[in-house]
Amino acid sequence: MWSLSLLSGAMRLYHFTMRPLMMHSGVRATATGHVLYGYGPAQVGFNLSFTSCGRLAARFETKPSMPADHAICEDERGINQISTNGADMNKRLVEFKNALLSLERPRVRTILQEATESMEPLQCIETIVLPVLQEIGDEWEKGNIALSEFYLCGRISEEAVTEILPAAFPRRTTQPRIAIAVLLDHHSLGKRIVYSILRSYGFEIMDFGTGLTAREIAERAAQEKIEILLISTLMLNSALMVKDLREALDSRGIRIKIIVGGAPFRFDTNLWKEVGADAMAMQASEAVSVIEKAMEEMA
Ligand code: B12
Structure with missing residues (x-):
């Protein structure tokens, strides 16, 4: 108990001293003309705003301000889609965010497991986990939650997401040698999702890990x-390092297709070209078609 409160205290100290030095809120142009951002829901195109939730254990007392949208319904092909009428989805998002902020691991898992009964796992991740994590990132940015809480929300989400992601389904006989890595930062969730999705489509992928130069x-x-x-x-400075990666490969005389993804590339859709990548995908579900296109180009 004591060690937990010490950790939390230390994290708070860090949160209010170091964090302001490292953070960028809103959108600003740098001297090099790049855009700095703390991509919150509005900036990444999500229309999911909740009433402010505040502290770790504080539950929502009021109804979320999100419009009554986002319910799951079947389209004419029988595929689950998000409809614009959705008390259920609204409730699920609020419950998921509450469960995360109260660090209730079992509840977080149950909510996601239950969601997979009516949605594909990837859809659950993209419609529940992603927007809620982005909301939580926003709460941290506003100073409503501490870095330690923010960190634990990320870890718990990662564990829950790993449980619902599909297992490998190898059915490909020929494919190029493919690897995935997180350059410089430690935001591993996106990589985890892309890796699992590709494996479920039969690709063998080598995982180089995170935080690599x-x-x-x-x-x-x-x-x-x-x-x-x-x-x-997931961080702008990491995204800009793709340029260094291309140079490091060029200096070894290696020509490899680099496909990039993550929030900086979603936010600035020309960035992938500027840093010397060959392609980018907005989300994990697009990775398959982007790789197949790269394979055609390589043939
Ligand atoms: C969760 C989270 C964390 C967790 C990460 C847990 C984990 N294991 O991943 C923790 C708490 C550890 C964390 C730490 C930090 N974080 Co953080 N974090 C977030 C948060 C809230 C969500 C990110 C996330 O996981 N999203 C969900 C994933 C699934 O989305 P995604 O990565 O975009 O992936 C999808 C697509 O982009 C695509 N995709 C991703 N990669 C690829 C690759 C390819 C090839 C393809 C095809 C597709 C693809 O597929 C995925 C699914 O569709 C964001 C806020 C936000 N609004 O994004 C901040 C955020 C990214 N963090 C931020 C910061 C500043 C930090 C810290 C520096 C904080 C600190 N002071 O210590 C540290 C950095 C640690 C480090 N060195 O890396 C800033 C970055 C600001 C910036 N402009 O650079 C953000 C934006 C928060 C903010 N508003 O300021 N963070």
Whole structure:
């Protein structure tokens, strides 16, 4: 108990001292013309705003301000879609966010498991986990929750997401050698999702891990004779490092297709070209078609 409160105290100290130095809120142009952002829901196109929730244990007392939208219904092909009439989905998002903020691991898992009864796992992740995590990132940015709480929400989500992601389904006989890595930062959730989705489509993917430098990735890619490199980043400075990765590969005389993804690329849709990538995908579900296109180009 004591160690927990000490950890929380230390994290809060860090949160109010170091964090303001490292954070960017809103959208600003840098001297190099790049856009700095703290991509909140509005900036990434989500229309999900809740009434402010505040502290770790504080439950929502009021109804969320999100419009009555986002329910799941079947379309004419029998595929689950999000409808615009949705008290149920609204309730699920609020419950999920409450469960995360109260660090109730079992509840978080149950909500996601229950959601998979009416939606595909990827759809659950993209319609529940992503917007709620983005909301929580926003709460942290506003100073409503501490970094320790924010961190635990990320970890708990990662565990719950891992449980619902599909298992590998190898059915491909020929494919290029593909690897995935998170350049510089430790936001591993996006990589985890892309990795599992691709494996469920039959691709064999090597996972190089997270927090790697451009040089480390280039060395490993050369050793493993990688032909397609998938790079995930969530921080702008990491995204800009793709340029260094390309240079590190060029200096070794290696021509590899680099496919990038993650919030900085979703937010600035020309960034992938600027940093020397060959392609980008907005979300995990697009990764398959982007890889198939790269394979055609390589044939
Ligand atoms: C959860 C989270 C964390 C968790 C990460 C847990 C984990 N294991 O991943 C923790 C708490 C650890 C964390 C730490 C930090 N975080 Co953080 N974090 C977030 C948050 C809330 C959500 C990110 C997330 O997981 N989204 C869900 C995933 C699934 O989305 P995604 O990565 O975009 O992936 C999807 C697509 O982009 C795509 N995709 C992703 N990669 C790829 C790759 C390819 C090849 C393809 C095809 C597709 C693809 O597929 C996915 C599914 O569709 C965001 C807020 C936000 N609004 O995004 C901040 C955010 C990214 N964090 C931020 C910051 C500043 C930090 C810290 C520096 C805080 C600190 N002071 O210590 C540290 C950095 C640690 C480090 N060195 O990496 C900032 C970044 C600001 C910036 N402009 O660069 C953000 C934006 C918060 C904010 N508003 O300021 N964070």
